[in-house]
Every structure is written in C-alpha cells, then in structure tokens.
Amino acid sequence: MSDLPPAAAAKKPQGFLPIHTNAFDRVFIAVVVFVAIHLFWMRFVEQDLSLYVATVISVIVGAFIIARG
C-alpha cells in the first residue's frame, strides 16, 4: 500500500509518460506526435517510403499514448 496521502497518490502517473495526464492531455500529445511524425516524414523519409506508412505509425503511436500514456 502506498504511504502517500490519497490526493498525492491520485496524482501519481499511471502510464509511461513522465507527467500526470488525463484523457484530454493524452489526446493532445497524440495529435502533437501525429503532426510531428508527418512533418519529419515529409522532410526526410518520403522520398523512400510513402506518407501512408507515417500515418499508420502515427495512429499506432497515438493509440498507445492514449491507452497507456
């Protein structure tokens, strides 16, 4: 059992992100990561691999962040 008082224990991060987040935060982070991956892909990778690959990766990463972040 945790030694923390109830309020502090509730603030403990539940997922792998280093900050306490709610569902809205995680959706926001997922959108930010989605856009970042696409911009990075267009700049550096798209000559070799289609942008759809970036979309698939972004959706997987986003779903993971929302579910486990």
Add this chain to the structure above:
Amino acid sequence: MRPQSVGWLFLAPTLFILFVFGVLPFIYVLVVGFFDWNSFAADPTPRFSGVNNYRELVFDSGYLMSLWNTLRFGVFAVVSEIILGYALAQLFMRNFPLKGFFRTIHTLPLMIAPVAVGATWRLMTVPGLGPIPYYLDKWFGIDFLISRYPQQAFFTTVVMDVWHWTPLVTLTLLAALSSMPKEPFEQAQIDGANRFQTFWYVTLPMLKPAILSAVFIRLMDAMRTVDEVWMLTGGGPGAATRYVGLYIWRVVFPKTDYGYGSAMSLITLYLTIVLCWLLYAGLVARRDLRRTE
C-alpha cells in the same frame, strides 16, 4: 432550473463568441491549408491538393530560416524581459521618491500602438537623424547601420520589443510580489538563509506561476510579431529580421497564396503550442509530480 444549467446559460455568450471568432476561423484556415488557392493564378478557384502545401513547407528554406530567426528573437526578448521585469518589480516594491511617477512613466510604452513604436525606433535609428547611431559612433566608435548589418538589425528589434513589453512583465510580477505572504520570508530569515537562498528557495517558487504566465504571453506574442518589425526594418537587411509573421504576410497578401499561407500559419501555431506545452510540462507538471512522490 438546475445550478448546472444556470452555469451553462451564463457561459453561453462567451462560448458563442469564442466559437464564432476563434473556432470557426481556425477550422477555415485548417481547411484552406489543404487547398491550392491563389487568386492571381490562371485558375483562381481553390483546388484540393492534400498535404502538398505542407510538403512544400518543410523544404522552404525561407520559411525555416524565418522560424529560426523568430525563435532566436523570442528567446532573447523573453529572457531579457523576464530578468529586467523582475528587477524593476523588485525596485517598485521599495519606497523611493517619486515612485508613483516613475511607475506611470515606466508603463507608458504599453499604451503605444506597435506601429507607432516601430516608427519611433525607426526615427531613432536613422543615420544622420536618430540619436542612437550618433551617440554610438561618438562614444564607442560603432558604425550603427541597421539597414546594412544583420546582427545590429536583429538586436535592435530585440531591444525594441524589450522596451515595449517589459512593463507588462513588471506589472505581472509586481502584482505577484505584492500578494506574497510575509511568513515564508521571516521563516527563511530565522533559518539563516542568505539573500540568494531566499530568492532561490522562497521567492522564485512562489513567483513561478506569474513568471510562467508572463513567459507564455510574451512567447506567443513574440512568435506573431509583425507590425513593429515591419516598421523598423521591413524584414531586412536581407532576411535577417524577416520573422515568421512577416514571411506569412508576404505570401498571403502580395502573393495571394492563401493555401500555402494557411499551412504556414497552422505550423507556426502548432510550434507555438508545442513550445508552450513543453515549457509547462518541463517546468510545472514534472516538478509537481516530483513533489508528490
């Protein structure tokens, strides 16, 4: 009527205004960003182009350079404003003759329109007319010519921004300093803390919300600076002070490339939000978390 319904009723006008003037234009820009739309082109009707505007944008060296210049400008300006604003707030916490007069004088730049600030600084930096090049040459032998030297132009825009917006930071921090309780300072004194320790462990943590508010407001402002810089340097020499707002303006208005301009605006907004969020997550959220562990 239930209390919750009354709350929504009172909120409704604000939400309506926010939706009409905030959310709808945002959605419009978001949609236009996926179109090729140039009213001077052979075919001026908007044509859906997918992510082509964004594809073009990540290779646009002019835009990337303007982003980098804007970030440099933002960092230099905001850091200077916070340091200077804090020093002035501490000064105004003390009693000295004509304090009220100086406090009023010091807030005057806030009341001047940015275009007028730019015009004033332009007059002050024109060689042969303005006092700044004259005295810099007379006292230090510096050849001050912002239309020729990029670094001088850059730092003049930073100084102009600091001159214009430091009073806002001062007032914010002054309000925060005035509302601080005395007990923690007395306790620190009893515990034998020196002035630096009192500042670092007592004043700064208590000022953090006010400092962060000032940093967010100023950073967002700095990222969309147009008018002052346009009046002072016109974005030059070369592209030295062509900050992202000016760059977008050149694409949207003289070139009437609305689709590409919208894409640039959205990416700039995205970067501003990410920057502020990273600051928040790094400085507030992580620290609060550590405290609870």
